[in-house]
Amino acid sequence: DADVTQTPRNRITKTGKRIMLECSQTKGHDRMYWYRQDPGLGLRLIYYSFDVKDINKGEISDGYSVSRQAQAKFSLSLESAIPNQTALYFCATSDMGQGKTQYFGPGTRLLVL
Amino acid sequence: AQTVTQSQPEMSVQEAETVTLSCTYDTSENNYYLFWYKQPPSRQMILVIRQEAYKQQNATENRFSVNFQKAAKSFSLKISDSQLGDTAMYFCAFTPLNNAGNMLTFGGGTRLMVKP
Numbered sequence: 001d002a003d004v005t006q007t008p009r010n011r012i013t014k015t016g017k018r019i020m021l022e023c024s025q026t027k028g029h030d031r032m033y034w035y036r037q038d039p040g041l042g043l044r045l046i047y048y049s050f051d052v053k054d055i056n057k058g059e060i061s062d063g064y065s066v067s068r069q070a071q072a073k074f075s076l077s078l079e080s081a082i083p084n085q086t087a088l089y090f091c092a093t094s095d096m097g098q099g100k101t102q103y104f105g106p107g108t109r110l111l112v113l
Numbered sequence: 114a115q116t117v118t119q120s121q122p123e124m125s126v127q128e129a130e131t132v133t134l135s136c137t138y139d140t141s142e143n144n145y146y147l148f149w150y151k152q153p154p155s156r157q158m159i160l161v162i163r164q165e166a167y168k169q170q171n172a173t174e175n176r177f178s179v180n181f182q183k184a185a186k187s188f189s190l191k192i193s194d195s196q197l198g199d200t201a202m203y204f205c206a207f208t209p210l211n212n213a214g215n216m217l218t219f220g221g222g223t224r225l226m227v228k229p
Binding site: 031033040041042043044045048058088090092094100101102103104106107109 | 119150158163206215
């Protein structure tokens with residue numbers, strides 16, 4: 001089984017709808033992240049969390065919120081989706097050690113109509 | 114703030130040949146980590162190689178090696194004996210050593226096509 005899983009893998013929604021993307025990990029890592037990927041821009045950080053009680057905004061947090069329900073679960077919500085939030089979304093985890101390597105989930109492709 | 118630049122949006126190489134992907138970065142930090150990630154058509158992000166800035170020796174992982182030039186802030190990836198399965202997007206990424214959150218700054222990516 002994959003160490004970092006994301007659901008759903010693909011999602012189509014309409015402008016104004018609220019949606020949630022979920023991420024779970026079995027790696028036992030304390031740090032979790034949400035990134036979005038747009039063509040030509042690489043991955044940009046939306047939110048990150050050190051642990052259940054510590055959540056921080058990243059580079060592009062406007063229009064997004066997150067919830068760290070447990071060490072293993074980190075959800076990303078779009079409160080009112082808009083078309084320019086159409087992107088590929090990745091969840092990642094890391095530990096304090098392991099040379100700061102981040103391990104990524106398979107991604108969620110989101111289309112906002 | 115750190116920035117990472119990949120100046121080659123697309124590259125191609127013949128199977129079995131060698132190709133080098135470029136990456137430059139800008140930082141005032143002295144100690145940091147650099148990474149190359151591969152994203153095949155399956156879109157999974159896969160770690161290819163990691164380099165610690167305090168290590169002078171260039172990292173190597175099988176057919177993948179880096180040319181790390183700290184003074185020039187350059188971190189290129191060399192793929193030897195290219196294989197069809199190397200076709201993918203390649204992303205260079207950076208994180209400072211003192212970054213407790215381990216957040217990565219990514220370049221815009223290079224799309225590599227390996228031709229038979």
